[in-house]
Amino acid sequence: xxxxxxxxxxxxxxxxxxxxxxxxxxxxxxxxxxxxxxxxxxxxxxxxxxxxxxxxxxxxxxxxxxxxxxxxxxxxxxxxxxxxxxxxxxxxxxxxxxxxxxxxxxxxxxxxxxxxxxxxxxxxxxxxxxxxxxxxxxxxxxxxxxxxxxxxxxxxxxxxxxxxxxxxxxxxxxxxxxxxxxxxxxxxxxxxxxxxxxxxxxxxxxxxxxxxxxxxxxxxxxxxxxxxxxxxxxxxxxxxxxxxxxxxxxxxxxxxxxxxxxxxxxxxxxxxxxxxxxxxxxxxxxxxxxxxxxxxxxxxxxxxxxxxxxxxxxxxxxxxxxxxxxxxxxxxxxxxxxxxxxxxxxxxxxxxxxxxxxxxxxxxxxxxxxxxx
Numbered sequence: 001x002x003x004x005x006x007x008x009x010x011x012x013x014x015x016x017x018x019x020x021x022x023x024x025x026x027x028x029x030x031x032x033x034x035x036x037x038x039x040x041x042x043x044x045x046x047x048x049x050x051x052x053x054x055x056x057x058x059x060x061x062x063x064x065x066x067x068x069x070x071x072x073x074x075x076x077x078x079x080x081x082x083x084x085x086x087x088x089x090x091x092x093x094x095x096x097x098x099x100x101x102x103x104x105x106x107x108x109x110x111x112x113x114x115x116x117x118x119x120x121x122x123x124x125x126x127x128x129x130x131x132x133x134x135x136x137x138x139x140x141x142x143x144x145x146x147x148x149x150x151x152x153x154x155x156x157x158x159x160x161x162x163x164x165x166x167x168x169x170x171x172x173x174x175x176x177x178x179x180x181x182x183x184x185x186x187x188x189x190x191x192x193x194x195x196x197x198x199x200x201x202x203x204x205x206x207x208x209x210x211x212x213x214x215x216x217x218x219x220x221x222x223x224x225x226x227x228x229x230x231x232x233x234x235x236x237x238x239x240x241x242x243x244x245x246x247x248x249x250x251x252x253x254x255x256x257x258x259x260x261x262x263x264x265x266x267x268x269x270x271x272x273x274x275x276x277x278x279x280x281x282x283x284x285x286x287x288x289x290x291x292x293x294x295x296x297x298x299x300x301x302x303x304x305x306x307x308x309x310x311x312x313x314x315x316x317x318x319x320x321x322x323x324x325x326x327x328x329x330x331x332x333x334x335x336x337x338x339x340x341x342x343x344x345x346x347x348x349x350x351x352x353x354x355x356x357x358x359x360x361x362x363x364x365x366x367x368x369x370x371x372x373x
Contacts, residue, residue, distance in 0.1 A: 052092070
């Protein structure tokens with residue numbers, strides 16, 4: 001059967017030197033040293049994903065830009081700018097030492113990825129599950145990868161780790177193939193204390209990363225709440241301003257309406273005053289009025305200048321007695337009555353003609369024969 005395991009002492013997430021941006025072209029090669037070095041674009045960064053291990057900074061991923069001509073996936077940077085990354089206390093120390101010297105054009109030493117194959121006996125297929133668990137612990141201890149194939153057990157990692165890893169793999173195979181002797185038991189202890197310490201470091205790193213992620217999520221939530229509160233406050237302020245504008249417009253409208261009404265009232269008062277003064281100016285002179293009596297002896301008043309007759313004296317008039325004006329008044333009264341009779345007769349004739357027209361239209365078009373049509 002086949003399987004694949006990875007070392008458990010990885011520092012992914014914290015040991016990345018990844019960046020983004022645009023490449024500048026081949027004209028930049030002249031400013032770099034001739035030996036192995038790392039390139040860092042001011043916009044793109046290094047374009048590489050790294051993991052700190054006990055052997056240095058392992059290259060996990062390379063991007064196309066800005067390009068790293070001296071690095072390949074799986075290779076390990078063992079030193080940078082004269083600082084050795086081997087033999088440091090832990091992965092954090094490797095990461096910090098690398099970060100302090102990380103710059104554009106920094107010289108580096110690179111340990112290329114090495115692949116070695118160890119033969120497996122045929123009975124390995126029936127070995128217990130603990131064999132795979134032991135391989136996982138061994139790979140984590142040496143920060144390498146392994147693959148079980150038809151060729152055997154393939155070990156992949158930095159050259160500095162392959163030889164000691166192969167020695168322990170052989171001891172492990174001998175243990176499962178021939179049983180555990182006292183000497184083998186002593187030699188095959190895969191440094192349980194060191195493995196526990198590595199597991200503790202991994203757990204601690206995962207805990208710190210979880211706390212940092214939770215803090216970041218809390219910060220984002222607070223920012224969203226602050227933004228939402230700002231939006232609500234801005235909306236309330238806009239609503240208040242709109243209400244104030246509406247109130248001001250309503251007040252201005254009422255003021256304009258009141259001014260228009262006042263102006264209209266003043267205009268009507270002026271027109272009424274003008275109409276009230278006109279009759280006074282056109283009133284006939286009061287000296288032309290004379291007092292007369294009808295044949296029945298009822299007094300009335302007659303204006304000799306205008307021919308106007310009235311049963312009551314005009315206000316403030318000084319009427320002269322004028323018996324001779326009686327005939328004139330009677331004649332004027334008769335003329336007035338005759339004119340009124342002629343006007344009434346003409347109106348009746350007009351109404352009769354309109355009624356006849358309606359009857360004709362009703363007969364021709366089928367309209368109702370109404371006397372008012």
